Amino acid sequence: SDRxxxxxxxxTRSDAVLVQDPTLLHQSDLFQGLSxxxxxxxxxxxxxxxxxxxxxxxxxxxxxVRVLPAAEIARQLLDKPLPNIALCGGFAALTGxxxxxxxxxxxxxxxxxxxxxxxxxxxxxAHAHLLSPPVVERSPEPxxxx
Numbered sequence: 001s002d003r004x005x006x007x008x009x010x011x012t013r014s015d016a017v018l019v020q021d022p023t024l025l026h027q028s029d030l031f032q033g034l035s036x037x038x039x040x041x042x043x044x045x046x047x048x049x050x051x052x053x054x055x056x057x058x059x060x061x062x063x064x065v066r067v068l069p070a071a072e073i074a075r076q077l078l079d080k081p082l083p084n085i086a087l088c089g090g091f092a093a094l095t096g097x098x099x100x101x102x103x104x105x106x107x108x109x110x111x112x113x114x115x116x117x118x119x120x121x122x123x124x125x126a127h128a129h130l131l132s133p134p135v136v137e138r139s140p141e142p143x144x145x146x
Contacts, residue, residue: 016095018087019043020070025051037061041090041130043070043083066094068126077122085119089126100127 016039017030024030031040038060044067048054057065068090070083085107092098103123108116 014038016040016091016097018091020083020087022046022051025053031056034060038064039091039095040065041087041094042067043087045069045072064094066090066130068130070126073125073129074122077125078118085122086126089123090130092123093127093130100124103127 011033013033013035015035015037017034019025019030019040019042022042022044025042034040036059040057040060042051042053042065044051047067048057048065051067053065068086070086070090071081073086074083075081088098088103089100092100092103100123104120107119107123110116111119
């Protein structure tokens with residue numbers, strides 16, 4: 001949205017899901033209503049197979065389901081395991097819907113001074129992590145040579 005969203009209503013259809021707490025993955029259908037071309041970003045140091053999502057992830061385009069050690073990135077740069085800014089940085093890299101510069105500007109505006117700079121660094125580290133080649137946990141589509 002171009003405006004601040006204040007509603008606290010359930011989301012029934014989404015284009016992206018960011019999961020801060022991976023322990024919730026199998027307790028409810030977090031992905032119900034996700035677009036067939038949607039994106040999923042999960043805060044975890046474990047891979048999709050370890051999370052029990054490898055088969056499920058094959059329903060979405062290759063590369064649209066990723067894990068990001070967001071809490072660990074924040075712990076390293078902020079001394080606190082707060083995954084939200086890292087997940088936003090990862091979302092920006094994963095989808096291209098938000099530039100890293102715009103995210104960092106918003107972070108610096110919300111948290112001026114040293115804290116803002118450290119959070120901007122968290123966003124950049126997460127962004128860079130997601131832009132690195134993903135570990136492919138499924139075989140790409142077969143290529144038929146002529």
